[in-house]
Structure formats: structure tokens, C-alpha cells
Amino acid sequence: MKEMKTAIITGAAKGIGRSIALKLADAGFALVLNDMKWDAESESVFSDRNCDYVLSSGDVSSSEYVKSLMDTAMEKYGSIDVVVNNAGITRDGLIIKMSEEDFDKVIEVNLKGVFNVMKASARIMMKQRIGRIINISSIVGLRGNAGQINYAAAKGGVIAMTKSLAKELASRSVLVNAIAPGFIKTDMTDVLPENVVESLLTQIPLGKLGEVEDVANLALFLASEESGYITGQIISVDGGMNI
Numbered sequence: 001m002k003e004m005k006t007a008i009i010t011g012a013a014k015g016i017g018r019s020i021a022l023k024l025a026d027a028g029f030a031l032v033l034n035d036m037k038w039d040a041e042s043e044s045v046f047s048d049r050n051c052d053y054v055l056s057s058g059d060v061s062s063s064e065y066v067k068s069l070m071d072t073a074m075e076k077y078g079s080i081d082v083v084v085n086n087a088g089i090t091r092d093g094l095i096i097k098m099s100e101e102d103f104d105k106v107i108e109v110n111l112k113g114v115f116n117v118m119k120a121s122a123r124i125m126m127k128q129r130i131g132r133i134i135n136i137s138s139i140v141g142l143r144g145n146a147g148q149i150n151y152a153a154a155k156g157g158v159i160a161m162t163k164s165l166a167k168e169l170a171s172r173s174v175l176v177n178a179i180a181p182g183f184i185k186t187d188m189t190d191v192l193p194e195n196v197v198e199s200l201l202t203q204i205p206l207g208k209l210g211e212v213e214d215v216a217n218l219a220l221f222l223a224s225e226e227s228g229y230i231t232g233q234i235i236s237v238d239g240g241m242n243i
């Protein structure tokens with residue numbers, strides 16, 4: 001029988017992270033799932049599924065917590081094959097109104113959080129001489145967006161870190177890629193006013209927002225044997241918005 005592979009997914013309680021977790025569970029991965037908190041509804045999604053998983057609550061911007069997350073995975077499963085850096089937040093506002101605190105918070109979670117998880121997993125994957133790191137960036141990291149200078153800086157930084165780490169780890173057969181979603185239907189985009197969504201739709205050639213599964217399908221591919229010759233890439237899932 002094929003050995004079960006292990007995946008860590010951050011921000012997995014809802015939205016894109018949850019969808020990626022379910023996709024990997026169905027593909028036979030054992031899961032170590034992080035989020036800030038787990039409520040009964042989020043937990044039941046995984047307990048109702050016939051899959052092997054551990055839930056962990058904590059903040060990815062804390063390097064100490066991230067180390068304990070890795071320890072949990074190694075103690076329970078003995079390897080970390082795939083890491084998905086999905087946890088993320090927004091604190092939007094035009095630059096003249098954006099507080100330093102809102103700038104720092106988004107950098108702390110969306111950029112430093114990814115650094116923490118990549119650093120801790122790189123050590124383990126280099127020793128294993130195999131591994132996949134999948135970072136969730138954003139179209140905003142590629143093109144910028146008015147009102148999201150903090151988020152754009154973090155997501156652009158994730159792209160630069162992805163390319164750099166791909167170069168650092170390639171000789172150990174650890175592949176590092178990023179997904180750049182466009183606008184996907186989740187709690188994060190639910191807060192957008194109707195006129196903003198209408199204007200966005202005019203910029204999306206496929207004429208609709210994406211579904212969480214659209215992103216999860218690509219994450220599954222990047223976690224699979226079939227993507228073994230792909231590293232350092234930023235792949236868009238955006239209905240053609242970045243053409």
C-alpha cells in the first residue's frame with residue numbers, strides 16, 4: 001500500500017484553506033490543520049469526513065507557535081510532505097487613511113507568517129530531501145490594488161519569497177510554488193460592496209468570481225507527483241483577470 005502523505009494547511013477553518021484541506025483529504029493525505037480558532041461547524045466538516053487529521057489553533061505570525069505546529073506534525077505523522085501557506089487577512093484603506101498598525105498587522109500575518117512556516121518546514125524538508133511548499137499569494141501581489149497597499153506589499157513579497165526559496169531548495173528536491181487567485185467567493189470577498197463587485201466583473205474575462213474549489217484543484221495538482229518538474233512558479237487562478 002502507498003504510504004500516507006502528510007500536509008499542513010494554515011487558515012484551514014474556512015474559505016480557500018478549508019477547500020484545499022478537503023481536496024487533499026480526499027486524495028489520501030493526513031492533515032495538520034491550523035487556524036486562529038476552531039468552532040464546532042469548522043471542526044464538524046473534518047470529523048464528518050473519513051480522514052486522518054489534527055486541529056491546531058494558533059497565530060502563524062508567531063514563530064514559536066509555528067515551531068510547535070511542525071512538532072505536532074512530526075510527532076504524529078513523522079514527515080511533512082506538503083505545506084500550504086493559506087492563512088491571510090485584509091485591513092484595507094487608502095494610504096492616507098491607513099494606520100501604521102493596519103499596515104504592520106497585514107505584513108505580520110501575510111508575509112512574516114509565510115516566512116515562519118517556510119523556514120520551519122524548510123529545515124524538515126531539506127533533511128527529508130523531498131517536499132512541496134505552496135503559497136497562496138494574490139492577483140493583488142502581481143498588479144497592485146488601490147486601497148490595499150499593505151496587502152499588495154505582503155502578497156508581492158510572498159511571490160518574491162517563493163521564487164527565492166525555490167532556488168534555495170531545488171537541489172534538495174523541495175519544490176516551492178505560489179497560486180495567485182483573482183477574486184474568489186469567500187468571507188474575505190463577501191464584504192466587498194455590490195458596486196465594487198460589479199466593476200470587478202467587468203475586468204474578469206470569464207465574467208464571474210471564482211469558487212474555492214478552483215484554487216483547491218490547483219493546490220492538489222501542485223501537491224501531486226504530476227507537478228514534479230514545476231518550481232518557482234506563480235500560477236494565476238483568476239478567470240483571466242491578469243491577461
Ligand code: NAP
Pocket residue numbers: 010011012013014015016017034035036037058059060061085086087088089109113136137138139180181182183184185186187188189
Ligand atoms: P478567509 O475566508 O478569511 O479565511 C482565512 C482563514 O485564515 C480564516 O479562517 C482566518 O481566521 C485564518 N487566519 C487569519 N489570520 C491567521 C493567523 N494569523 N494565523 C492562522 N490563521 C489565520 O479568507 P480566504 O478568502 O479563504 O483567503 C485564504 C487565502 O487566500 C488568504 O491568504 C487570502 O489572502 C488569499 N486570497 C484570497 C482571495 C479571495 O478572493 N478570497 C484572493 C486572492 C488571495 P479568522 O477568520 O479567525 O481571521
